[in-house]
Amino acid sequence: xxxxxxxxxxxxxxxxxxxxxxxxxxxxxxxxxxxxxxxxxxxxxxxxxxxxxxxxxxxxxxxxxxxxxxxxxxxxxxxxxxxxxxxxxxxxxxxxxxxxxxxxxxxxxxxxxxxxxxxxxxxxxxxxxxxxxxxxxxxxxxxxxxxxxxxxxxxxxxxxxxxxxxxxxxxxxxxxxxxxxxxxxxxxxxxxxxxxxxxxxxxxxxxxxxxxxxxxxxxxxxxxxxxxxxxxxxxxxxxxxxxxxxxxxxxxxxxxxxxxxxxxxx
Numbered sequence: 001x002x003x004x005x006x007x008x009x010x011x012x013x014x015x016x017x018x019x020x021x022x023x024x025x026x027x028x029x030x031x032x033x034x035x036x037x038x039x040x041x042x043x044x045x046x047x048x049x050x051x052x053x054x055x056x057x058x059x060x061x062x063x064x065x066x067x068x069x070x071x072x073x074x075x076x077x078x079x080x081x082x083x084x085x086x087x088x089x090x091x092x093x094x095x096x097x098x099x100x101x102x103x104x105x106x107x108x109x110x111x112x113x114x115x116x117x118x119x120x121x122x123x124x125x126x127x128x129x130x131x132x133x134x135x136x137x138x139x140x141x142x143x144x145x146x147x148x149x150x151x152x153x154x155x156x157x158x159x160x161x162x163x164x165x166x167x168x169x170x171x172x173x174x175x176x177x178x179x180x181x182x183x184x185x186x187x188x189x190x191x192x193x194x195x196x197x198x199x200x201x202x203x204x205x206x207x208x209x210x211x212x213x214x215x216x217x218x219x220x221x222x223x224x225x226x227x228x229x230x231x232x233x234x235x236x237x238x239x240x241x242x243x244x245x246x247x248x249x250x251x252x253x254x255x256x257x258x259x260x261x262x263x264x265x266x
Contacts, residue, residue: 031136031206032215034122036170039203041082041140043089044068048240050139050203051079051110052220054124054253056260060114062094063256064202065223069108072097079110082140100259106201106222107251109260124253125216127209129188131177135207137190137221137248138172139200171200175248186252188219195244198228205250219250 038053042064051062062079072079074097080089096111175192190205201223209216228241 031138031172032122034120035138035204035206035215035217038120039138039140039170041199042068042079042092043082044072044077044079047071048199049223050200050221051081052202052204054109054217054256055116055119056257058115058117060112060116061098061256061260062110062112063220064108064110066099066103066106066108067223068202069097069099069110072108072110077110096263098259098263100255101262105251105255105259107220107256107259109256111260122206122215122217124257125207125209125218127211127216129177129180129218129252131180133177133207133218134174135177135190135205135218136172136174137192137200137203137205137250138170139197139203139221141171141197141199171197171203173248178247186255187222188250188252190248190250192246192248194246195242196248197231197240197242198223198225199240205248217253219252220256222249222251224249 040051040053040062042049042051042062047068049065049068051064054061054063068079072094075095077094077097078091079094081092082089092112094110094112098109098111100107173192173194173196175190177188178191179189181187181189201221203221204217205219205221206215207218208214224243227243227245227247229244230239231242
């Protein structure tokens, strides 16, 4: 059920709060625009997820969740990418679908035919993970349906029909690395205040590196089915579950690059 079905002052205020919070966090902490430009909302069938554009060897890969990637063909799979400006989904044919060897690793990497002449400014972290680091994690929020009032041909008639318009909102939060799994040093736990939507899984986790004096990509968000619950109201289609534990788990970006280096699993 879209937000248009609920439209009223409380829901309008909630949406404005989400938009304002995202804008405030972005402006206040000056996370580079490049990071936001590398975050996509993609879908395959009824499954939606965040995809992070990552460059390796001059080629662009889309990092996303295994839940979405496991149903794709290993070669020449097609996903759809949401374009907010045009309010449309468009097809993107990938080259390969790369899944980690271990099914416990909740990642899928989609190799694309896109190439770039030089690496992104924000690069993967080259430092050792430590607890207490402040991080930002973000993703593509699911498309929210807002009402669009059709302007009538007769200007005297102001009661035109209302149709839903999907709009995407980027999600960003600040947290602190609270734990590193001793059995899996490539994974870690972030504590923060609030809830998060499962659709942001696959989005980047970035931090400010005092050593390099720049932002770096520390890892990507892990999808957490175990703690997911239904939201108090549905604002996206299809409905997306949320996690309200104030905890986000992530994988080191090294897991992604190592998976790309190993190539697809049969």
